[in-house]
Amino acid sequence: MAQINYRWAITNALDEEMGRDEKVFVIGEDVAESGGSFGLTRGLLEKYGDRRVRDTPVSEEAIAGVGVGAAAAGLKPVIEIMFMDFIFLAMDQIVNHAAKMRYMYGGQVHVPLVVRTLAGGGFRTGMHHSQTLESMFGHVPGLKVVYPSNAYDVKGLLKSAIRDPDPVIFLEHKALMSLKSEVPDEDYVIPIGKGKVVKEGKDVTVVALGSMVHVAMNAAQALEEKGIDVEVIDPRTIMPLDSEMIIESVKKTSRIVVIHEAHAPFGFGSEIAALISEHALYYLDAPIKRVTSKFVPLPVGSGEDVILPTEEKLIDAVEDVLKGE
Template identity: 55%
Template sequence: MTMKNYCWALIDAINEEMARDPDVFLAGEDVAAAGGAFGGSRGLLAAHGPLRVRDTPISEEVIVGLGVGAAMTGKRPIVEIMFMDFFGLCMDQIVNQAAKMHYLYQGAFKMPMVIRTMTAVEMGIGPHHSQSLEAWVGHVPGLKVVMPSTPRDAKGLMKSAIRDDNPVVFIENLALHKIKEDIEDEEFLIPLGKADIKRAGRDVTVVATGLMVHKALAAAEILSQEGIEIEVIDPRTISPLDVDTIVASVRKTNRALVVTSAHKPFGLASEVAAQIMDHAFYDLDVPVARLTPPFTPQPFGKGFEAFLHPDKASIVAAVRELMA
């Protein structure tokens, strides 16, 4: 076992996969010489050379397009869009090209590409760098969407994403870059589409993603002292969503709360709530609750984020309300 932070766990994953498969390459803004805008690709240029680790112009549409064309012609590209907020610049390549190629041409082309991107929610960098936009891509058939919350999950999921024959949007969380975890030295994969029960409990199912997983776990400690045991489920992959694990938990607890950094309307919290209605309505003792920031852009100034985003106090309060 070796203690790794989230950022290095991802570097390790990419490094291992590049060593394993010569078709894997990495391209994006500042990924090569600089080692990544946030250090997420340190050492890869030296290890794999300038053709396979390549800085691109600031041209998001062609960065993704590069990946699409390379994937269609036998490569396994990892293309990096520095922040998910920049997806507006490349959505055509993601939604109309990458996501549909396998379907449209009935499998004649595989699309083994990873679109590596990041949310910097609650990092205090304002309205164009802090958004949680996973719903944009979760809504598109043909895409897979991963958003890990721990170093081990990040590593195992990145390796699976690189080996997957579908376009995978891999959303890192900058706020989690420094968290550490013991990770086995032996190779391992974590399958896409499988949720993880981060804490078992009998009273309330709490589905949380990214940063909110950690807030939910902190809330669980407090609630446990009150005798309320919440079960914290991290879907890890939001598309395809592991509905079975969530539903099995709700069948046990009869109560559910979904906590996300993304907004309610048309978002993951709403999707999870709807899946619970579809599959476990007659196991619900109270309505499914959603805890998210209010429907506003993310302002910059100090204090705005703390005010807008769910925290352990609001999670505790929401759970207490479910238990009333």
């Protein structure tokens, strides 16, 4: 298997799916001539032409509206919202139309729409280009929400998302773009809704989302030197969520810490805490801990280092739950 980075895994997935199915097309701001943000659609215009790779006006609502209509008519649009922060401008189309159409028409209409968007901090670009808003979409019936943490997963999950008959919100973390992992040359997909145990352990479960998977792995390595055996779980998708995998891990370790980049209130960690409280409460030997960004807008520049979750904060949380605190 070749070692490729997260960026090229996305491009390869788009290329392969466009080659496999002529109904797949890509639209968004600067996806054609410029090759997209971070070059993620580079080369697609030359290969597939401007009918299937098309730049749009600077209007997220229009981009999403075209995507919903085309999907309902039988095509398979992959729309790009350049930064997740801009997705608020398309909320009506995504939440009130794409998510509800199949239900509203009794299953007679499918909306095979993929909404790709760049999420997360790490580039010091401030509060309008750094948010992770996955929980907002996980709350909406009819939407699937995917958040891959590595090149292998991003390719396999994007291919699954494009083949899925329902709308998928697909988060791509900016800070992971250069991260490499082994990716097979042959066609493969990863089922949406299936998480992964990245590292097995017996002392404490750490559920990590997106880029935080790598923070968790670094913390686990540091804690191993202290004799603490951490199990790291990457859900990969938050809707549907692989609840059983998380519950079984907590039954084994009796302790859990959740780390994610979004804010704590009403976030992904809150849902995991509720899940464990409902299904594995009596297995717990310590309170559930969350490690998240501070509840303030992310500042421009180095100030984001104070706000975002870190390896050190996660290590402190793990040590606290091992003390029963």
